[in-house]
Structures are given as C-alpha cells and as structure tokens.
Amino acid sequence: MKIAFLADIHSNWPALEAVLQHLKASRPDRVVVAGDTINRGPNPRRCLEKTLELAGQDGWLLMRGNHEDYVLHAPGRISQLRPWEQEVCAHTLWTHDHIRAYRDTIAAWPEHIELEGPDGGLIRVVHASMHGNRVGLYAFMDDAELHDKTAPGVPVLCAGHTHIPFIRWIGDRLILNAGAVGMPFDRDPRASYALISWTETGWKPEIVRVPYDQGETVRLYHETGYLANGGAMVPLILRELLESRSWLGPWHREYEPRVAAEEMTVADSVQAMIQSRT
Ligand SMILES: [Fe+2]
Structure with missing residues (x-):
C-alpha cells in the first residue's frame, strides 16, 4: 500500500x-x-x-x-x-x-x-x-x-x-x-x-x-490578471514563489503595525519591503 x-x-x-x-x-x-x-x-x-x-x-x-x-x-x-x-x-x-x-x-x-x-x-x-x-x-x-x-x-x-x-x-x-x-x-x-x-x-x-517550469507560473500571474487585479499583496506573493520563502509572514510582523498606525500605506509598505529585501 x-x-x-x-x-x-x-x-x-x-x-x-x-x-x-x-x-x-x-x-x-x-x-x-x-x-x-x-x-x-x-x-x-x-x-x-x-x-x-x-x-x-x-x-x-x-x-x-x-x-x-x-x-x-x-x-x-x-x-x-x-x-x-x-x-x-x-x-x-x-x-x-x-x-x-x-x-x-x-x-x-x-x-x-x-x-x-x-x-x-x-x-x-x-x-x-x-x-x-x-x-x-x-x-x-x-x-x-x-x-x-x-x-x-x-x-x-x-x-x-x-x-x-x-x-x-x-x-x-x-x-x-x-x-x-x-x-x-x-x-x-x-x-x-x-x-x-x-x-x-x-x-x-x-x-x-x-522540478517544474516556474517561469510558466510567473507567466500565469500576468495572463490571468492576478498580478494586475489581485490587489496590493500579490507582488509579495510572487516574491514568495520566486524565492521559496515567506514574505507575507514577515510583512504582517514588520509592516502591518505601521500601516495600522497610518504611518504608511499598504502600497508603500510593499515597496519598502521589496527594497529592503533585494
Ligand atoms: Fe498554505
């Protein structure tokens, strides 16, 4: 079995x-x-x-x-x-x-x-x-x-x-x-x-x-409209895919408190996180 x-x-x-x-x-x-x-x-x-x-x-x-x-x-x-x-x-x-x-x-x-x-x-x-x-x-x-x-x-x-x-x-x-x-x-x-x-x-x-064709998955992020219409967090989800590590978890720990306190917008927090990790 x-x-x-x-x-x-x-x-x-x-x-x-x-x-x-x-x-x-x-x-x-x-x-x-x-x-x-x-x-x-x-x-x-x-x-x-x-x-x-x-x-x-x-x-x-x-x-x-x-x-x-x-x-x-x-x-x-x-x-x-x-x-x-x-x-x-x-x-x-x-x-x-x-x-x-x-x-x-x-x-x-x-x-x-x-x-x-x-x-x-x-x-x-x-x-x-x-x-x-x-x-x-x-x-x-x-x-x-x-x-x-x-x-x-x-x-x-x-x-x-x-x-x-x-x-x-x-x-x-x-x-x-x-x-x-x-x-x-x-x-x-x-x-x-x-x-x-x-x-x-x-x-x-x-x-x-x-192994699989990860480039095909990235192409589908575009073709399905997920990247364009899926909201502010999709660029971080794409990073999770590309780097095989969590991005949303660290975002919730490091950036969510600052967004909740209105120190920055969600879009700015996403950009700041991408810049800080690349
Ligand atoms: Fe899961």
Whole structure:
C-alpha cells in the first residue's frame, strides 16, 4: 500500500501538473490533498477543478485548509474591515471570484481525514496540526511539542501548512510534513509532496521533490490578471514563489503595525519591503 499526501497547491497549476505526472510513476493507491489547494496563486479554479475531477475518478480525498476558510468567508468578512485591511485581503476576494461556483463543495470538505493502514493502524491527515488549521508543525519542535500538537496520538500523522517538509519518527509514531506543492518555503523551488509505502517492517516515508517550469507560473500571474487585479499583496506573493520563502509572514510582523498606525500605506509598505529585501 502506498499513500501520497499533497498539500498547499496554492493555485499553482504548473506545479500541480508536474506532481500529477510524477504520481503516474510513483503510483500511490490513495492520494490525500491536505488543504490550501486555492488562494495565493494565479489558477485557483483550474487547480480546484482538477482535484475535484481526480476525487471523482480516482478517489482522491480532499480537505479544507486555512486558505479555503479565508476564501469561503472573504465576501462577508472583508466588507467589515477597515480600508487598509481590505487592500491586504483583496487577493483572497480575487480567488473567491474565481471559485464562487464551488463554494458549497469546498465548505463540505472535512478538516481531518483518517485512513486505515494494512496493520489496522490509523493514518490521520490534518492541514496544520490538531491545534487548528493555522498552528503548524516544524522540524525544530522537540518530541514533546510534536506529541502535544498531534494528540490524540495515532501511528501516522501527516500535515502541511508550513510549506517546509520534514519526516520525524518518535518511537513507532511517524509524523510528516508534506511541504508545499505550489509554494515551498525551504528555499528549494521544486514542488514537494510526501509518500508513505507499506513494507515488511512498516511504513517507509519519503519526501518527493519535483522540478517544474516556474517561469510558466510567473507567466500565469500576468495572463490571468492576478498580478494586475489581485490587489496590493500579490507582488509579495510572487516574491514568495520566486524565492521559496515567506514574505507575507514577515510583512504582517514588520509592516502591518505601521500601516495600522497610518504611518504608511499598504502600497508603500510593499515597496519598502521589496527594497529592503533585494
Ligand atoms: Fe498554505
């Protein structure tokens, strides 16, 4: 038995397409998509429709991540925000406009998925951790913290969310982070997914990295209108793609307080951040 875990596709069609090609060679029995299929990229509808097609055709299992929740709540929530906050969230409304027809489908996806291994042991898939879909698992966490964030313990737990893959054994427990298909944050631009294969001695885990044409994704930022119409933060999202590291997280920490205090506009903060980091 072989199970593939894909997470954080983030509307990156060329990256998803490359992983689909790779799956033809790795041939998993099941594929689970652990959330954040949409948002933060130029092709939300195409990525969504492909995963839905594979759910129907090959039994792929789909679930919500924090970005599905952001998108579903965007129309009601963003209109309540202050003008500068609306600018920051505009890219999520752009995504919503493109997947509007699938709102009910996405809302029905679960937050956790459980499978049973050949030995009867559970395999649990969550987007971030058991502490919620925004509380991630990192390789630097010690065993006690990983246990705490993945309790109640099951033999195998796989997550995404942080965009940084890892494999950790804690005794007989296996904890994996699949990394991100569409936007890795470990300075390696290749798409990332995880595979576990059942062997005579138990599960054999693997992080798979798949090269793809990132230039094609950049072209799609332009062709789809995402860069032109997706709002003030899209230039930073493009930097995340190009540099395989987080930009929005540091923006929220370093610049959001200054924008909130009306010391600078969102547009000025984006320019200042690009200048300071390049
Ligand atoms: Fe994500």
